[in-house]
Amino acid sequence: MSEYTYPILFGVVVGTATRIYMLRTDYRQYPTYLHGKIIHVALGFIAAGLGTVAIPSILEEEFTAITFLTLAASQFRDVRNMERNTLNELDNYELVPRGKTYIEGIAIAFESRNYLVIFTSFLCTLGFLLFNILGGIIAAVIAIFISTKLMSGGRLGEIVEVEYFEPRFDGPGLYVDNIYIMNIGLPERQKEVLRYGMGFILKPKNFDARATIANLGQRQAILHDVSNALGVYRDSGTPALVPLAKRDLDDGRVGVFILPQENDIEKAKKIIEKVPTLENAIRMPKEREKKLEER
Amino acid sequence: MDIEKFILAAITTNPKKVPCGVAVFHCDDKEEMEKITTNLEAILDGIAHSLTDELYVIVKH
Structure with missing residues (x-):
């Protein structure tokens, strides 16, 4: 085990937990069922992994490794497409359709939440490596707080x-x-x-x-x-x-x-x-x- | 092809008032007119709008 094992594990766990927390299901949301959730938790896990390993690669001066973050961007843009397509298809069979604007809003939320996960894992691992596990936990709390603020929009x-x-x-x-x-x-x-x-x-x-x-x-x-x-x-x-x-x-x-x-x-x-x-x-x-x- | 904003049928008790180029149902009285309109609304999947007391049109939205 290297010195980075625990920080990385910590970052991934907190990141995935954040995604699960942000995947709260209520009456107006999709996904409502298990399979939809699995997709998003899995993608959240990947996002957490990407955010976490960024810090060790900087510390090891492996700067080229950071370029994989661009991979993340294109990966999660696909999430938005996937959500948009699914919801558009389903919308034809709703008695009162959601409408394109609403669907686009939901799709954007799904994409951006993955970036929030990357951000959370990034901060956690940074906190862990710079200080200790306590620093990591404090960073996690701050990051989750910021994520919650960013993910909730206004109400009518x-x-x-x-x-x-x-x-x-x-x-x-x-x-x-x-x-x-x-x-x-x-x-x-x-x-x-x-x-x-x-x-x-x-x-x-x-x-x-x-x-x-x-x-x-x-x-x-x-x-x-x-x-x-x-x-x-x-x-x-x-x-x-x-x-x-x-x-x-x-x-x-x-x-x-x-x-x-x-x-x-x-x-x-x-x-x-x-x-x-x-x-x-x-x-x-x-x-x-x-x-x-x-x- | 989806038809939108189109008059599918007109139902009237006053034949002088009906538009050209559309399927027209002539009725003797208001009661008959309402009965036919109700049926046509369901069959044609359009909305029955009343223009005057004597004239209903069924429009696909």
Whole structure:
């Protein structure tokens, strides 16, 4: 056994543990099942290995060995492709699809989490070799803390206020508050819609939020998450029963119309507030003004 | 090929008001019109929209 055996083992174990920790499964996530998990834990293990051996190779002045990190980059870009392809395929068979923006967000998260694992293992081994195992453990705690911070994004509740409105019909037009949702012709369908439908108005808290919730991908993510959590009154062959989100052009509010199987207003509100703000949907038009003012 | 944003059929009680170039179902009264629309909606997998009280169209979205 060389002097590097324990530091390397330590780095790999902590790195893999971080990946498992970051692979928490909840209702909106993929993978939900064992095989999906195995893939990601295995890739996390490889990532941990790559991050760990970087330090000994620097200490041994084997600088060419560092180039294998470029290998890691291309390896994990494939993870993103794999996730994107799988989710896109599955999306065709969802009653309420996730939407491309949401899928891209999930795929990016999977890729970046592997880099967080590399970073964690790197720091752990560094801590172990520079000080002792205690240094390694402290480095691990710091790295896991940073990873947790980096991996959790914002929630919709931070940028919008959610308010319940009962959907109503004005002639054949379905409205949530004053926002037009769609035209439903048949009285029979209208009855169903009023019976199961729920309406919510998302009121943006600032100008940046207005642009973010205007994004179609973000709106689809809301519909998907709510339908996933509360069920959806819908089937193939009933295209009239479809959850929709439309925008008020005057003030940027978004009217969300959903058809949950469980009509619980408070629960639905909480779920909407917990919907992640998608990285790809976030807009910050005000940021430029702020920078100009600072100058 | 997927058809999108296309009027698949029109159902009416007033033959003067129907568009050209589309399958039209003439009905005697509102009740019959609603019955046919319900069936056609299910068959054609489109959404029944009401334009006026006398005219429904089925649209594929």
